[in-house]
Amino acid sequence: MDELLKVLKEVYPDVDFASEDNLIDDGIIDSVGMVKIISVIEDRFDISVTMEYIQPSYFQSAETMWEMIEELM
Amino acid sequence: MSYQSASFMIFTAVSLLLFYVVPRHKQKYVLLSANILFYCFSGLKYLPFIAVTLLATFFAGKAMGAVYEKEKELLKLCQTPAEKKEVRAGCKKKARGILIIGLAVSIALLVVCKYTGFILTNVNSLMSRFGLGEITVFKMILPLGISFYTFMAISYVLDIYWKRYSAEKSLLNYALFLTYFPHVVQGPIDRYNKIKAQMPEEGISFDSVAVSKGAQLALWGLFKKLVIADRLGIFVNEIYGNYTEYEGLIIIIATVLYSVQIYADFSGCIDIVSGVSEMFGIKLAKNFDHPYFSKTMPEFWRRWHISLGEWFKDYIFYPVSVSKLVKKVKKNPKSKKAGEMFASCFPAFVVWVITGIWHGASWGFVAWGMFHAALIISGTVFADFNSALNSRLRIDTESFSWKLWQMTRTFILCCIGRVFFITNGLSEAFAIFARAFSGLHFEYIAEDALYDYGLDKDNFFFALFTIFVLWAVDMLQERMKIREALEKQNIIFRWTVIFLGIFAVIIFGIYGPGFDQSSFIYEQF
Numbered sequence: 036m037d038e039l040l041k042v043l044k045e046v047y048p049d050v051d052f053a054s055e056d057n058l059i060d061d062g063i064i065d066s067v068g069m070v071k072i073i074s075v076i077e078d079r080f081d082i083s084v085t086m087e088y089i090q091p092s093y094f095q096s097a098e099t100m101w102e103m104i105e106e107l108m
Numbered sequence: 109m110s111y112q113s114a115s116f117m118i119f120t121a122v123s124l125l126l127f128y129v130v131p132r133h134k135q136k137y138v139l140l141s142a143n144i145l146f147y148c149f150s151g152l153k154y155l156p157f158i159a160v161t162l163l164a165t166f167f168a169g170k171a172m173g174a175v176y177e178k179e180k181e182l183l184k185l186c187q188t189p190a191e192k193k194e195v196r197a198g199c200k201k202k203a204r205g206i207l208i209i210g211l212a213v214s215i216a217l218l219v220v221c222k223y224t225g226f227i228l229t230n231v232n233s234l235m236s237r238f239g240l241g242e243i244t245v246f247k248m249i250l251p252l253g254i255s256f257y258t259f260m261a262i263s264y265v266l267d268i269y270w271k272r273y274s275a276e277k278s279l280l281n282y283a284l285f286l287t288y289f290p291h292v293v294q295g296p297i298d299r300y301n302k303i304k305a306q307m308p309e310e311g312i313s314f315d316s317v318a319v320s321k322g323a324q325l326a327l328w329g330l331f332k333k334l335v336i337a338d339r340l341g342i343f344v345n346e347i348y349g350n351y352t353e354y355e356g357l358i359i360i361i362a363t364v365l366y367s368v369q370i371y372a373d374f375s376g377c378i379d380i381v382s383g384v385s386e387m388f389g390i391k392l393a394k395n396f397d398h399p400y401f402s403k404t405m406p407e408f409w410r411r412w413h414i415s416l417g418e419w420f421k422d423y424i425f426y427p428v429s430v431s432k433l434v435k436k437v438k439k440n441p442k443s444k445k446a447g448e449m450f451a452s453c454f455p456a457f458v459v460w461v462i463t464g465i466w467h468g469a470s471w472g473f474v475a476w477g478m479f480h481a482a483l484i485i486s487g488t489v490f491a492d493f494n495s496a497l498n499s500r501l502r503i504d505t506e507s508f509s510w511k512l513w514q515m516t517r518t519f520i521l522c523c524i525g526r527v528f529f530i531t532n533g534l535s536e537a538f539a540i541f542a543r544a545f546s547g548l549h550f551e552y553i554a555e556d557a558l559y560d561y562g563l564d565k566d567n568f569f570f571a572l573f574t575i576f577v578l579w580a581v582d583m584l585q586e587r588m589k590i591r592e593a594l595e596k597q598n599i600i601f602r603w604t605v606i607f608l609g610i611f612a613v614i615i616f617g618i619y620g621p622g623f624d625q626s627s628f629i630y631e632q633f
Contacts, residue, residue: 065406066421067452067488070429074438074451086270089426 036101042079043097046071056096069094076100082107109149111293111380112333119146120384124319127388132311139284139388146289147252154251157221158287161214165261166282168210169268172203173275203269210265218258221248226469253293255466257286259419264300266423273301281307288390290381294374296393296415303390312389321591322386327609328581329379334617336574337373340365342562342618343571348530351540356549358561359540363523366530368575371400374413393418398582403514405483405521416466420459428455453485460484467529472537476528483521570616 043052050063058064064072072094073084082104093103109116123142127135147155179199186192225247232242264282268275276282285303286292306312347354347362354362375396382392399412409417428434434454440447464477498505531537551557559565584590594602 066425070426070451070455073430084430086427086430087272089430090272090422 036097038079039076039101039104040097042075043072043100046075052097056098058095059091060095064094072100076104080104080108109146111377112330115149119149120387124387127312128314132313133309135311136280136284136307140280140287143284143287143289143292147287147292150252150293153249157217157251157254158257158292161217161258161261162283162286164213165210165265165286166276166279168206168265169275169282170277171206172265172268173277175199175202175206176271207265207269211262214258214261214265218254221250221254223465223469224248256295256297257292259297259416260291260300261286263297263419263423267300276300276304288385290385290388290390291392294377294381295413296378296382296395297419298393298415302393306390315389317595318389319387321595322383324383324591324594324606324609325386326380326383327606327613329376329381329383330613330617331609332372332376332379332578334376334613334619336571336578337369337376338618339563339567339571339574339616340369340372343568344369344530346561348540351536351543354549354552355543355546356552358549358552359544361553363526363544365571367400367519367523367526368578370526370529371396372578398586400519400522401515401582401586402518403511405480405487405518408518408522409480409484416463420463424459424462425455428458449489452488456484456488457481470532471534472528472531475534475537476525479525479528574616 040052043050047064047068050058052058055061055063059069069089073089076082077084084103084107088103088107093099109119119142123138126138127142130138144155147158176199179195182195182199183192186195225245228243228245232245235242264286267273276285281304282300284307285298285300288298288303291298344362344366347358348366351359378392378395382395385392393415395414397411397414399408402408402411429451434451437454438447438451440450460477460481461474462477463480464473464475467473467476503510527540528534528537531540559568563571581590594605
């Protein structure tokens with residue numbers, strides 16, 4: 036999880052990923068941002084994020100993203 | 109049966125009455141009968157097309173559901189991760205085969221019905237360059253709402269394939285969704301799971317507040333369509349229909365008014381159908397969020413025809429963004445920056461070319477899509493440069509004046525794009541640009557000339573007043589929920605407002621001779 040927070044901070048330095056839990060619905064991350072996050076997650080964790088996981092519910096918070104990563108690892 | 113016609117109001121009233129009178133577990137049958145009847149009113153010849161798409165995607169979904177059920181059973185028997193991987197891969201392959209059949213049938217019908225004439229014309233043009241013969245160009249019939257219901261059907265099978273929800277087992281439930289008469293003609297492009305969640309097996313109980321609020325929304329939609337859009341349409345049609353007779357500012361005025369007309373027309377239709385649907389207890393997807401208050405083009409497209417934008421995002425943008433091709437180019441060892449730029453721009457380019465083609469079979473629509481692709485991609489490419497420039501020029505990007513400039517700029521860009529949208533082909537669009545910027549030509553907007561374009565002085569100023577009303581209501585909606593606020597008022601005030609709305613539609617609506625009541629702009633798509 037710490038590694039994920041570090042990665043996310045590189046993409047969005049101004050967002051507090053530890054506390055935000057509505058990233059998509061609140062418009063903090065848009066579709067382009069989601070693709071950027073997918074790309075860095077894939078590189079850092081050596082996984083392939085499939086279309087089953089590319090939906091807002093998996094990207095609302097660092098926690099939901101971590102759940103997705105664990106499922107894909 | 110057009111959504112703004114008297115026959116549609118009677119049809120809705122009768123359907124509503126039957127819907128709430130019958131036992132709740134029978135409501136689905138009333139609604140499905142209403143859906144089929146509504147579609148048949150538009151022409152029996154269209155029925156086989158929607159039926160084929162309906163059956164192909166329903167059975168594709170059902171077959172994929174069965175494959176995934178089997179997958180669950182097989183996974184329970186697996187001992188090692190390797191075995192599980194093998195089972196998953198095998199099931200995915202089977203599901204992919206079924207998905208392709210479902211998609212191929214629905215997309216083929218859309219392409220054949222909508223694009224045959226366009227494809228043959230372009231094939232002929234190509235063949236003539238090589239001195240080859242000509243193919244007879246013919247156009248297929250265009251089934252009502254084919255672009256909209258096909259996209260809803262595609263989203264259903266893809267969602268099943270991606271395991272976003274379970275396949276529907278009942279053909280009745282799926283037919284209710286796909287043929288639902290409020291959204292079948294012009295959208296919104298709803299998602300199956302969202303509509304299904306609002307159609308419980310035990311039925312929907314009567315809610316007088318929901319019916320009242322739905323009727324208010326439909327009334328506001330009628331006002332936008334009949335009072336604003338159709339009034340502006342008279343002026344716009346005169347100028348654009350005879351554009352070779354006009355030059356200068358008058359064309360620019362007509363283009364601006366067309367932008368307002370198309371907004372009042374399409375959002376008016378969506379308000380009517382959303383209101384009608386709310387009366388049945390079902391909320392349709394949001395399609396508009398005051399788009400002309402947008403400060404950038406990407407924001408505009410998040411606020412205009414939202415359900416189409418969401419569809420393209422989920423089913424084109426994301427799959428292309430994570431495709432093998434994009435990933436491969438992105439990791440180009442020769443130029444990382446070029447690879448990243450490609451990964452940012454290529455998916456948007458694909459989305460916009462398809463968006464253009466979706467709107468219509470002409471190069472004008474393709475050009476319109478490319479125009480928006482260029483705007484959105486340049487916004488991405490120059491984002492850092494623009495931000496640096498603003499800081500260097502010490503522009504306060506949070507100030508009202510800057511935001512006003514951004515909104516004006518976005519509106520102007522939309523108006524330029526509209527020229528490709530309204531004209532028949534590229535050459536006409538460029539001819540209009542040439543005439544619009546050939547000079548000011550004040551003679552066409554002199555007072556005695558201005559009222560000769562279909563709207564007399566009273567109607568012209570009334571049209572401007574209704575645009576102000578539209579803007580004022582949009583401003584209010586940005587700040588509050590008007591219908592909720594109205595619901596809290598006393599009954600006399602509430603009904604006064606409603607009656608004023610009804611009278612405004614009856615008295616100020618455009619119903620003159622020669623008026624084609626079936627012509628919603630987006631109905632042709």
